[in-house]
Amino acid sequence: MRIHLIRHGQTYWNKERRVQGQSESTLCEEGRQQATALRSVMDKLAIAKVYCSSSVRTRETAEILFGDRDVDTEYRDALREIMLGPWEGFLQAEMKEKFPESFDHFWHFPHLFNLAGAETFEQVQQRGRAELQSIIAEAAGQDVVVISHGVFIKTILCQLEDRPLERLWEPPAMHNCSHSIVAIGNDRDSVPQIIQYAGTVQ
Numbered sequence: 001m002r003i004h005l006i007r008h009g010q011t012y013w014n015k016e017r018r019v020q021g022q023s024e025s026t027l028c029e030e031g032r033q034q035a036t037a038l039r040s041v042m043d044k045l046a047i048a049k050v051y052c053s054s055s056v057r058t059r060e061t062a063e064i065l066f067g068d069r070d071v072d073t074e075y076r077d078a079l080r081e082i083m084l085g086p087w088e089g090f091l092q093a094e095m096k097e098k099f100p101e102s103f104d105h106f107w108h109f110p111h112l113f114n115l116a117g118a119e120t121f122e123q124v125q126q127r128g129r130a131e132l133q134s135i136i137a138e139a140a141g142q143d144v145v146v147i148s149h150g151v152f153i154k155t156i157l158c159q160l161e162d163r164p165l166e167r168l169w170e171p172p173a174m175h176n177c178s179h180s181i182v183a184i185g186n187d188r189d190s191v192p193q194i195i196q197y198a199g200t201v202q
Contacts, residue, residue: 001184003135003192004045004145005153008061009035010176017092021084021118024056031057034177035064041179047071048142051135053079058147061177065147078131081149082124085117111166121165125155132156132192136184150174160194172198
């Protein structure tokens with residue numbers, strides 16, 4: 001079984017360096033081009049099912065990748081990005097000035113990030129682990145796609161490679177439309193293995 005973890009394409013808010021979290025933003029032209037380029041890879045794969053975050057930007061990415069293919073797509077709220085509460089919709093520069101300590105923790109000491117009204121990275125990781133286990137149990141032995149978000153995917157991969165959350169932001173970077181692959185053997189006790197981390201289409 002292979003799980004293809006895909007981050008959504010670039011959005012207008014990504015370009016503006018505006019905090020998205022679980023708020024809605026849409027793909028910009030570059031994001032649509034990124035998804036179209038990745039589609040050339042996806043078209044070659046036999047995908048049994050697509051699990052997609054219910055956010056607009058991931059839905060748009062899924063439509064470009066699989067919209068004209070006969071592949072079942074399930075939208076899940078639990079695949080959404082880290083919830084950042086009071087930061088969402090504001091420019092990163094504004095939040096750096098208003099919440100200097102929390103902003104520093106977010107980008108440099110993620111294991112310490114604890115903003116009132118927001119999720120911690122540990123909470124996102126726990127949510128991601130539960131979703132991964134659910135998908136593995138439901139789609140055992142099949143190749144599936146998960147279309148989600150940068151922090152969400154990063155926390156999952158951190159756990160699989162036994163990397164502590166304080167090292168979350170170490171390379172490789174999770175670029176828009178990056179493509180990671182996790183393989184799971186047929187043995188019930190098989191441990192998921194990362195075989196591609198944040199690959200991009202050139």
